Amino acid sequence: MDNNTVVEYRKLIYSIAKKYSYNENDLEDLYQVGNIGLYNALKNYKKDSGTKFSTYAHFYIKGEILKYVRENKLIKVNIENTKLLRSINKVKEYLTQVKERVPSLEEIAEYLEVPIESIYSAINSSMSIKSLDYELSEDKDSNLYDYEAYIEKGYNEDILDLKEEIEKLNDEEKSLIIDRYFLDKSQKETSETMGISQVQVSRKESKILNKIRNNILTKKAA
Numbered sequence: 300m301d302n303n304t305v306v307e308y309r310k311l312i313y314s315i316a317k318k319y320s321y322n323e324n325d326l327e328d329l330y331q332v333g334n335i336g337l338y339n340a341l342k343n344y345k346k347d348s349g350t351k352f353s354t355y356a357h358f359y360i361k362g363e364i365l366k367y368v369r370e371n372k373l374i375k376v377n378i379e380n381t382k383l384l385r386s387i388n389k390v391k392e393y394l395t396q397v398k399e400r401v402p403s404l405e406e407i408a409e410y411l412e413v414p415i416e417s418i419y420s421a422i423n424s425s426m427s428i429k430s431l432d433y434e435l436s437e438d439k440d441s442n443l444y445d446y447e448a449y450i451e452k453g454y455n456e457d458i459l460d461l462k463e464e465i466e467k468l469n470d471e472e473k474s475l476i477i478d479r480y481f482l483d484k485s486q487k488e489t490s491e492t493m494g495i496s497q498v499q500v501s502r503k504e505s506k507i508l509n510k511i512r513n514n515i516l517t518k519k520a521a
Contacts, residue, residue, distance in 0.1 A: 308337050308356060315361050318463065319368050329364050336363030383421040386411055391482065401484050403492045404477065419473075422481050464511045472507050479504060 312333035313326075320326035340359035344352055390410050394402035404422075408415040465476060471493070478489040486504070490497040 304337070304341065305334065308360075311353070311357065312337065312360055315357070315364055319364055329367065332363050332367040333360045336360035339363065380421040383411075383413070383417060387418060387421060400491075401482060401488050404474075404482075419477075422477060461511070461515070464514050467514075468507065472503070475500065475503055476507060 312330055316326055316329035316333050320329050336359040337356055340352070340356040343359075344355050348355070387407055390407050391402060394406060394410065398406075402410075404418050405415055408418045411418075465473065468476065475489060475493065478484040478492055479486070484492065486497050486500045490500045493500065495503075
């Protein structure tokens with residue numbers, strides 16, 4: 300693979316690698332892995348295939364990076380977050396019994412005496428979304444995301460895309476999604492937590508899910 304090809308696709312490799320890196324060391328490792336993908340693309344590409352090489356290379360680069368992420372578990376839940384997540388679940392169950400309602404994240408954080416940011420981090424990194432009912436087609440019974448925890452099911456591209464879109468949400472949107480799909484709260488319970496009506500929760504939820512759906516569809520079509 301000549302230097303001109305490496306330079307030409309440097310930005311593409313970095314743009315893909317940045318989506319799955321958590322620090323500069325990860326980024327450089329993923330960049331090198333992306334170069335392997337580029338090399339494999341060059342080796343296997345056939346000019347008469349009818350596919351642009353840039354599209355072909357993107358597939359190989361991203362595939363190689365995702366393979367590396369899975370095998371090296373760069374995004375696997377760390378030990379501290381795993382312990383905290385267990386505590387969150389236990390406290391949630393306990394406070395639900397005591398208060399006769401599902402507790403808010405703030406109440407769980409207060410009980411555990413940890414910053415609310417740590418709660419968000421543990422939940423977000425776990426990706427334990429049991430079932431995120433947003434529809435990617437007009438078939439009302441067809442949902443793409445009917446998840447087990449990502450550790451159990453295996454890290455895949457769809458989960459990475461979903462995680463990326465959730466992280467883009469503002470604080471209010473993220474709080475609503477966490478209440479509804481991480482903590483399994485009803486719309487009524489979520490409305491009490493957020494201090495808005497159940498109707499508003501329903502409307503906001505639909506709007507958020509549509510936004511996530513459209514962003515993912517747009518990305519896949521690009």
